Amino acid sequence: MGNTLSLIRLALTEFLDNLHTFQTLQARIQRSPGFPLPNPSRSFWSYPPSPIATHVSQLPTHADFIVVGSGITGTSVVRRLLYSASAEGHNVRVVMLEARDVCSGATGRNGGHISPPLYHDYTSLKRDHGQAVAQKIIKLRLAHLEELRSVAEQEGILTESQWREVESVDVFYNSDMFEKAKRKVQAYKADLAFDAEHHEVYEAKEAIEKYRLASDTLGCISSSAGAIHPYQFVTGILAKLLSRYPDRFSLCTNTPCTSISPPTSSNPYYTLSTPRGTITTPHIIHATNGWASTLLEKLRGKIIPFRGNMSAQRPGQSLPVPGSNPTSHRSFVFYTRPIGYDYLTQLPTGEHELMLGGGFAQDGDEGYEAMANTDDTTYSTRTAAHLSGVLPRYFGEDNWGREGVPLEGGEGMWAEGRVKALWSGILGISVDLIPWVGRLPRVVSGRSEPPLSSVVKSEKEEGVHIGAAPGEWIAAGYSGEGMVHAWLSGKALADMVLGREAEGRLGEWFPDIMRVTEKRWKKAKAENLLDALDD
Known part of the structure; x- marks a missing residue:
C-alpha cells in the first residue's frame, strides 16, 4: 500500500510539474516577442563587421515598398523587387528597416548550413499533405544549394561568401x-x-x-x-544593391519599426513609426522571422520565437x-x-x-x-x-x-x-512546421488595407499599376531551416508583391501550402507542435 501511494504521489507530482511547465509555456508564447535587444551576444560570423554594418540612409517620407528586417529573407525580397522593377522600366523606391546593425538577427547568427532536411521529413510531409506537395517542398529545399551559389556568383561575392x-x-x-x-x-x-x-x-x-x-x-x-x-553573403549583396541603386534603395540600420498605423480617410497609406521619423507605404513586407508577432499580434502562438x-x-x-x-x-x-x-x-x-x-x-x-x-x-x-x-x-x-x-x-x-x-x-x-509566405489576410494583420489607388504607378503610363493590391506581406517561420527556405521564399514573395506570379512561374516551383490563409491561420495551434516533433 505504501509503495502504491508513493507511486501515485510521484505520478501526481510529475503531472503537476508538466502542467505548470505547459501553462508557463502557453503564457510565454502568447506574449509579444518585443523588439531585438541592444548589444546582442557577439556572433563569430559578424567580425570584422561589414562596412555597411551601421549604414543609415536618409529616411524618405514615402516608399513604394518597405521591408522590415535585413537578414537573408529581406535581402532576397529587396534584390528581387529592384531587379524586376528595373527590368520592366519602373523606378520604384524600396526602404529596408533594421532594428539593430545589418544582418544581426538569425541569419548572422546561424550555423551556415545549406543542408535541407530531406528523407527526415519526407514521410510525414507525404502523409500529411500528399506526395505531390511533399515532393514540391523537398525540391524547394534542394534548389537552395544551387540558387545561393548562383546568386553569389552573379553578385561577384562567391569567394567572400565561402559557398x-x-x-x-x-x-x-x-x-x-x-x-x-x-x-x-x-x-x-x-x-x-x-x-x-x-x-x-x-x-x-x-x-x-x-x-x-x-x-x-x-x-x-x-x-x-x-x-x-x-553574414558575408547577405552584407555583400546589400552593399552591391546600395551601390547599384543609390537613389532607389535605402538601408536604415538601428531604425526599428515601432508601430504601424492603418490607412485613414486623409492618408491612403500605412504609416510606419521609427525613432528617426515616420514613413508611408502601400506595401509592408515583414521579414523578421522570430520577431514577426511583435508587429503582427495575431501571429502570436503561430510563429514562436526560439533561442x-x-x-x-x-x-x-x-x-x-x-x-x-x-x-x-x-x-x-x-x-x-x-x-x-x-x-x-x-x-x-x-x-x-x-x-x-x-x-x-x-x-x-x-x-x-x-x-x-x-x-x-x-x-x-x-x-x-x-x-x-x-x-x-x-x-x-x-x-x-x-x-x-x-x-x-x-x-x-x-x-x-x-x-x-x-x-x-x-x-x-x-507551429505547423511549414513557413508562412504571402499576403496577410486582414484577420491576421489586424489592420485595414490601403485602397488600390495607392499602388505604385508607372511614370511612363499613368494609371498602369505595378504590383498586387496594397497590403502586408510576410515570409517567416522557417523552424530552424532558414538557409533552405528563406531565399526562395523571399524571391517568391517579391513576385507576389509585384503581381508577377505568372512571370515568375510560382505555380511550377513554389508550394502553395506555404501561403498564408485564414483557414491555415485558424488551424495552426501551438499544442500540435509536440505531436509533429514525435515524427
Missing part, C-alpha cells in the same frame, strides 16, 4: 533512431529517384572508419549539401583540414536523442573553425526554456557547457588529438582555448 558543396553526414548513436532513419531513406529513394544516388547508408564499422568517428557510432547516412558564410545557441571552436590537431583531400569538406548532424541534435560545419579558411550549434535538450526543461525566449544578449550556460565539451566525444579522443592552439598574430578578441566564441540567435518556429 561550398559539402558531404552532409547524419550520425546516429541510438539503434531505434538509426533503424527508423534507414526506413525513411528507403521510402525517400523510392519516391524521389532523381535524388536517390546522393544518399548512402553506412553501418557502424564502415561509418567509424570512413568518417573517423567515436567507437560507439552505430551508423551514418550521407547526402549532398552545402555551406556558406551567411538557439552556436559556437566557433578550434579543431583538434589530428582532424583533417578542409581541402586536404577530396572528401574533407563535410558537415555533420549528430543525433543522440529523439528530440534535438547538434550540427557542425567547418570553415575553409582561417583556423578552420568548427561551427557547432544545437544542444536543444540541454537548455532546461527539455528545451522549453528556449521557447519564446528572445534574449540573444546571452546564451544558455547549460547548452554552452554541452557544446564546449562534446566534440572530442563525437570524433573520439584519438581522432581529435591534441587541442588546437591559436594562430600567432591573431586579433586577440576571441578566447584562446578550444572554444573561441559562444553566442545565441532567435529562430522562428512555425
